[in-house]
Amino acid sequence: MEGPVLYRLYRVMxxxxxxxxxxxxxxxxxxxVRGAIDRLVAQGLAVSHPVGKVVGxxxxxxxxxxxxxxxxxxxxxxxxxxxRRLHDLVxxxxxxxxxxxxxxxxxxxRRSATVTSDVDIIVMTPDDPPWDDDRALALSTxxxxxxxxxxxxxxxxxxxxRRQLLxxxxxxxxxxxxxxxxxxxxxxxxLRQLLDRxxxx
Numbered sequence: 709m710e711g712p713v714l715y716r717l718y719r720v721m722x723x724x725x726x727x728x729x730x731x732x733x734x735x736x737x738x739x740x741v742r743g744a745i746d747r748l749v750a751q752g753l754a755v756s757h758p759v760g761k762v763v764g765x766x767x768x769x770x771x772x773x774x775x776x777x778x779x780x781x782x783x784x785x786x787x788x789x790x791x792r793r794l795h796d797l798v799x800x801x802x803x804x805x806x807x808x809x810x811x812x813x814x815x816x817x818r819r820s821a822t823v824t825s826d827v828d829i830i831v832m833t834p835d836d837p838p839w840d841d842d843r844a845l846a847l848s849t850x851x852x853x854x855x856x857x858x859x860x861x862x863x864x865x866x867x868x869x870r871r872q873l874l875x876x877x878x879x880x881x882x883x884x885x886x887x888x889x890x891x892x893x894x895x896x897x898x899l900r901q902l903l904d905r906x907x908x909x
Contacts, residue, residue: 710747713745716733717729723766745765753768753773753774790812794810797851801846801847807897810830812829821861823861829851829855830865833868887899
């Protein structure tokens with residue numbers, strides 16, 4: 709249990725309560741997470757921060773073992789591997805298509821996903837040929853199948869043309885606001901920069 713707890717402490721700089729760590733880790737029971745935190749505190753790897761009746765916990769980045777912890781989590785970055793696979797999958801299905809953008813957004817892009825989180829992906833397709841419905845269907849089907857196989861989580865694929873997306877941005881669609889906040893582009897032009905340039909807030 710220490711591994712998932714330690715990873716959540718590593719990912720977040722500020723204090724987190726036991727409940728927050730349990731929710732973000734997405735594994736074990738609340739009492740199991742509490743026990744893991746207690747052991748990490750006893751070892752000096754975690755530090756408690758009492759604030760009134762609430763206690764938050766942070767990773768002790770001054771601990772002599774911190775360089776090893778950092779090296780471990782930098783070497784094992786599931787999201788980095790996921791985005792690489794996503795890029796290769798799109799390239800394998802459609803090749804190099806001008807104006808095609810594929811981005812991850814939501815909790816996965818924020819690195820706060822749990823075992824029950826959806827994997828939110830937007831595919832912004834070109835307005836003009838040679839893009840067509842058959843290529844769109846093949847890509848969406850491939851993404852849904854592989855993402856589910858890679859992660860065990862349910863994929864949510866949003867497909868919109870460039871024209872549709874920019875229209876939604878002008879109407880301040882909540883989806884676009886979410887994209888502006890945390891979209892991480894894996895194929896094509898950076899989606900957040902594109903939105904800010906084409907439809908400034």
